[in-house]
Amino acid sequence: MxxxxxxxxxxxxxxxxxxxxxxxxxxxxxxxxxxxxxxxxxxxxxxxxxxxxxxxxxxxxxxxxxxxxxxxxxxxxxxxxxxxxxxxxxxxxxxxxxxxxxxxxxxxxxxxxxxxxxxxxSWQALWLYGACLTLLALAVIDWRVQLLPDILTLPLLWAGLIYQWLFQPAFLADAVIGAVVGYMSLWSFYWLFKLTTGKEGMGFGDFKLLAALGAWLGWLSLPLVVLFSAGLGAILGLAYQASSPQARGTPMPFGPFLALAGWMMLLAGNDILAVYLNIVS
Incomplete structure (x- = not known):
């Protein structure tokens, strides 16, 4: 041994x-x-x-x-x-x-x-590792070419639901709600931003990626995912524009920050969620 x-x-x-x-x-x-x-x-x-x-x-x-x-x-x-x-x-x-x-x-x-x-x-570890690798691929592809391919986001969403069904069946309802809320929240923000400014603030791939994260993490984790990803995106975006003034106005992909927040929650989500619930309760 x-x-x-x-x-x-x-x-x-x-x-x-x-x-x-x-x-x-x-x-x-x-x-x-x-x-x-x-x-x-x-x-x-x-x-x-x-x-x-x-x-x-x-x-x-x-x-x-x-x-x-x-x-x-x-x-x-x-x-x-x-x-x-x-x-x-x-x-x-x-x-x-x-x-x-x-x-x-x-x-x-x-x-x-x-x-x-x-x-x-364990089989559970294998599924989680596959999810982490898929998030890594999506993050880098989106950073390079501003694309979140359906061929990766949609299987990731279904894999999250199947994972809950296999390993945490009591959590399946939360995962289904998480997928719906994840998609609809960014979809609603997209249309609100477009109707207000006439511009597109994000792509449809971001909706699907957050829906996939909702399937893996449940709806309670989504506020933290959005908070972490938006915060990281704002900090790095401001730092990038400060260091490269010619880049001001250049669109920055949101997918890498969603993926990074997803990793954090997949690997340490229970501890982070416990702290968050203690703060808001």
Missing amino acids: QHFSTIFWPLIFLLGLCLGSFLNVVITRLPVILMRQWRQEARAQLALTEEPSPRFNLAQPRSMCPRCEYSIAWHDNLPLIGWLKRRGRCAHCNARISLQYPLIELAGGILAISIALLYGI
């Missing part, structure tokens, strides 16, 4: 690094896949001929340098190690490789360790 305990945590961390590496593929390729799909659908609606394009999905083509498109060798593609070995540069053209890649891999490993410490090795 002692030998198993010695290798257990490194194995969990290594598995998290590998899943973080796959998450990088999802983050970088999924928006491109969706854009190509929407373009083809638009051409079909306009009765235009289909554009020929090489196969592009999560598996093909092989990982390559974003600048010179040189295929990355397997040993340079090892999670975290490959980036460190090449000091964050392409082995072929010496272009810088984004810091995003090792950071996402490291986040995958840290999340795996955190959830294993909180829940042990």
